[in-house]
Amino acid sequence: MSGFNASHLAECIARHQAAIPGLAEIGRQLQEGADPGALYDQAYPLLEAAMWSAGADFHALLADYQALFREQEALIAHKGNDARHHFILGIPIADRPPHLRACLESIHQLCRLYDYGGRQNGVWDKVEVVVAEDSRFEHNIARDLELVHEYRAKGLKVHHFGLDEQYALLHALPADTRARLGHLLTDQPRERFYLKGQAANRNLCYLKFLQLTRDKARTLYYLIDSDQALCVNRQGAAGEEAVYALNYFHYLDRIFRESDTRMLTGKMVGDPPVSPSVMAANFLDDVIAFFDRLATVGGHEACRFHGAQSKAGDAAYHDLAGLFGYAPKQASFDYACRLSGAHDHAACLADFAGRLNAFFFGEHLTRKTWFEYQGDFTRLGPARTVYPGNTIVDYAGLKYVIPFGHLRLRMSGPTAGRLIAAEIGPRFAACNLPNLHRRLTEAGLEDDFRPGVEVAQETIDLADEFERQFFGDLMLFTTEALVKRADVNRPFPRATVEAVLNEKEAELLALYRQKHAAIAAKSRQLHERVFGGGHWWLQAPGLAGALDQVRAFLANIERNFGAHARAWGQIESAGHRARRKQQILDALLNYRAEREVWDSLF
Numbered sequence: 001m002s003g004f005n006a007s008h009l010a011e012c013i014a015r016h017q018a019a020i021p022g023l024a025e026i027g028r029q030l031q032e033g034a035d036p037g038a039l040y041d042q043a044y045p046l047l048e049a050a051m052w053s054a055g056a057d058f059h060a061l062l063a064d065y066q067a068l069f070r071e072q073e074a075l076i077a078h079k080g081n082d083a084r085h086h087f088i089l090g091i092p093i094a095d096r097p098p099h100l101r102a103c104l105e106s107i108h109q110l111c112r113l114y115d116y117g118g119r120q121n122g123v124w125d126k127v128e129v130v131v132a133e134d135s136r137f138e139h140n141i142a143r144d145l146e147l148v149h150e151y152r153a154k155g156l157k158v159h160h161f162g163l164d165e166q167y168a169l170l171h172a173l174p175a176d177t178r179a180r181l182g183h184l185l186t187d188q189p190r191e192r193f194y195l196k197g198q199a200a201n202r203n204l205c206y207l208k209f210l211q212l213t214r215d216k217a218r219t220l221y222y223l224i225d226s227d228q229a230l231c232v233n234r235q236g237a238a239g240e241e242a243v244y245a246l247n248y249f250h251y252l253d254r255i256f257r258e259s260d261t262r263m264l265t266g267k268m269v270g271d272p273p274v275s276p277s278v279m280a281a282n283f284l285d286d287v288i289a290f291f292d293r294l295a296t297v298g299g300h301e302a303c304r305f306h307g308a309q310s311k312a313g314d315a316a317y318h319d320l321a322g323l324f325g326y327a328p329k330q331a332s333f334d335y336a337c338r339l340s341g342a343h344d345h346a347a348c349l350a351d352f353a354g355r356l357n358a359f360f361f362g363e364h365l366t367r368k369t370w371f372e373y374q375g376d377f378t379r380l381g382p383a384r385t386v387y388p389g390n391t392i393v394d395y396a397g398l399k400y401v402i403p404f405g406h407l408r409l410r411m412s413g414p415t416a417g418r419l420i421a422a423e424i425g426p427r428f429a430a431c432n433l434p435n436l437h438r439r440l441t442e443a444g445l446e447d448d449f450r451p452g453v454e455v456a457q458e459t460i461d462l463a464d465e466f467e468r469q470f471f472g473d474l475m476l477f478t479t480e481a482l483v484k485r486a487d488v489n490r491p492f493p494r495a496t497v498e499a500v501l502n503e504k505e506a507e508l509l510a511l512y513r514q515k516h517a518a519i520a521a522k523s524r525q526l527h528e529r530v531f532g533g534g535h536w537w538l539q540a541p542g543l544a545g546a547l548d549q550v551r552a553f554l555a556n557i558e559r560n561f562g563a564h565a566r567a568w569g570q571i572e573s574a575g576h577r578a579r580r581k582q583q584i585l586d587a588l589l590n591y592r593a594e595r596e597v598w599d600s601l602f
Contacts (some may be wrong), residue, residue: 002076006036008071009043010309014477021248022046031429037079040072045376052373058234062245066113069247082117084127085253089222090205090211092198094134096116097143099226102438104151104158106229111156115247116590119155123179128157128212132205133166136194143251161208163193169207173601180597182586185404198225198388199412200403200503207397210601216395219600220256225389228435231271231347232371238340240368245557248433251377252392258378262397262424265383265417266390266433272317273387273437275410277466279367280561281319281515282332283359286366291333291529292351299346299536299543305337317367319515323477333366347539353546356553360460361441362559374432387419390435399599400424404587410465410472415479422483458552462560466567470512471580477504478584491592494585501581509571512517516568527554 013027023046026039044065051061076082089107091102107129110116117126135141141162148160167190170178178185184205186193186200196204202223213219224230231244248266255261272279290305295306313323316329323399328535337348338355355365388400391413400423402416409415420428443529481500486492530550537543561567570576 004005004036005073006039006071007062007076008067009036009039011597012043012047012068012258016050016061020050022047024493025602027030031071037072037075040068040075043068047124047378049375050588051271052197058236062243064100066244068113069116069250073118082126082220084117084126085218085220085256086215087129087222087249087252088128088209089204089224090130090132090209091224092132092143092201092205093226094195094198094201095140097138097147100131100144101147102229102492103224104131104147104156104391105227106163106231106244108151108154108156110248113244114247114250114299116253123155123157128159130159130161130205130208130212132161132201132208133163133306134194134196134198134201141272145390159208159212161205164208165208166204167193169211170204177597177600181594182588184341184401184403184594184598187403194492197405197408199402202388203401203405205602206401209398219395220252221393221395221398222252222308223388224435225393227304227411227439228268228389228437230260230435231360233368233433233436234371239336239338242436245371246377251433253380255380255429256392259380259429260427261380261384261428261429261430262394263400263420264380264392265385265387265430266392266435267387267430267527268390268437269371269434269437270437271362271368272364273389274318274362275462275465277462277469277560277567278319279317279364279521280318280557281518282367283364283555284334284526286335288522288526288529289357290335290366291526291535293334293536294349295529295535296347297345299540300344302494303337303339303343303345303347303348305335305552306377306540307336310373311370314369317364317369318520319472320511322363323473323511330597346537346543348557349537350543350546353549353553356549357458357460357556358440359553360462360556369432373582377431377433380429380431381502382421382426383417383428384421384510385502386413386420388413389437390409390433396602399602400428401595401598403591403594404475407471407583408468408553409475409586410469410478412472414474415472418480418483419488421487424591459551459559460556461566463566463570465572466560467567470508470567470571471584473508473571474501474504474580475584475587477508477590482588495589496591497585501585505581516561519557520563523557523561524552 010030013023017027019022023043024043030039047061047065050056051058051065091100091103111124111127117124119125130227131144134146135144143161149159152160170185184203186196188196209221212477229242230248231242232246233240234243252264255264315324315326318455322328323420335352339347339351388402402412404412404415470489481504482492485500486496537547
């Protein structure tokens with residue numbers, strides 16, 4: 001093209017065409033004067049396949065891949081009239097400044113490395129971020145504001161959607177509308193307008209989206225959780241590494257321009273996206289396996305717990321994976337030591353023990369999900385779960401809200417997904433553009449907040465989260481069965497909802513009781529493995545602290561999953577279940593009416 005020098009495209013072809021034969025044909029077209037605009041799009045799949053293949057020089061290919069996108073952006077700017085989508089990203093945040101920093105940094109890096117939309121006066125023009133505040137503590141709100149200003153200075157358009165602004169925007173709605181949307185948008189008073197819950201805060205964020213939208217036809221809305229980043233993980237020579245190897249904005253724009261998708265989800269890699277309350281049994285399996293293997297080696301021998309971590313696959317971290325249609329995986333997964341440099345098994349054990357209690361915050365040391373390249377990033381499949389931290393919608397898709405936030409149940413995304421899939425079918429789609437999910441940042445447990453988890457020194461109480469998990473599962477699987485028996489576009493019949501709710505209650509109680517018994521047995525087994533066999537670690541004075549950490553872990557397992565666990569008592573209480581079931585019944589019966597009021601806003 002006259003006036004534009006596609007020098008990096010030419011250099012990339014020359015550098016890699018011997019190893020990637022398809023590049024030679026693109027080079028020929030470039031030499032013959034073809035418009036390079038289409039040639040970049042031909043080159044990307046070839047580089048992607050090579051980059052993710054075994055034995056590839058990953059980082060060299062990645063650097064060229066990113067540079068190609070930046071050069072293509074320069075070409076688009078040179079041509080002018082960029083008709084691609086504008087992105088507005090929403091990040092709900094509640095008392096987690098370290099997570100917000102990591103999330104904003106990932107957005108900044110994605111913009112810097114791929115330059116989607118280019119910059120005007122040093123600011124990326126097609127990417128806008130809304131930080132939706134839900135923090136309780138003023139010092140955390142102040143830290144969030146500092147981050148907003150810091151990343152504005154780096155070229156991101158970042159808005160801080162604070163509590164006062166949220167309250168004002170909510171109360172700008174007509175009083176009747178606001179009253180009828182109380183379960184979706186919260187009815188908390190001004191003096192306690194915080195910790196409204198992820199669903200309510202996210203839905204309020206939609207009101208801010210409406211305010212910021214300049215072009216309804218060319219705007220996409222991207223919901224991200226603060227503990228997620230716009231990158232993926234891979235196993236490098238030194239272990240896990242985060243890489244900016246997916247150009248999310250480029251491919252999401254293409255998907256919405258080239259298909260009739262209304263709502264898209266990209267799943268997650270990294271830490272499991274579920275509560276520890278549904279991972280305890282399989283985590284105990286893996287901890288037992290670690291100590292069994294440790295018993296076969298010497299404490300001062302060079303550590304053998306290295307090498308690539310096993311790929312756990314879909315839902316391998318979930319104790320009840322069969323409920324979601326996944327086949328059982330292997331009985332246990334090996335632990336991959338995180339230490340680098342020369343060290344022995346005693347050091348490996350000390351590090352492992354020091355990380356055990358992170359499990360109660362959702363970190364799974366042995367069943368991490370890894371990114372897997374599957375070809376064309378625009379390839380779509382059917383979706384059934386809204387991943388609240390990785391969901392993209394167009395303007396009309398803002399109608400498909402996450403309901404029932406007032407119940408504060410877990411599994412709200414999967415529940416919403418079943419309702420949405422029943423309503424719009426294939427226009428609710430999934431693609432292979434996952435985000436990296438990290439339960440903990442480098443700041444550690446001391447600077448983290450997790451709703452439903454109470455911490456006092458080494459004592460961790462999951463009772464609130466565990467209770468919300470059981471009844472969230474009850475809501476989910478009731479909804480899943482309900483949409484097969486009733487029309488989601490009409491109010492659900494009471495008799496049908498009641499019948500399904502009772503069926504699912506009985507099924508889940510049986511499964512949870514089985515899991516409860518299994519956790520008790522495995523906890524006893526782990527205690528015997530660690531403390532009952534006269535193993536070398538019991539004779540090592542330097543490991544006394546590590547063994548105390550194992551005892552603290554086992555005590556927390558007993559506290560949260562034992563016979564006298566508070567959450568288990570609530571689940572087993574017929575009276576408590578009756579109250580929760582009534583809440584679920586009322587929510588499902590009112591779903592259609594609330595949706596009609598919500599839809600009227602759009």
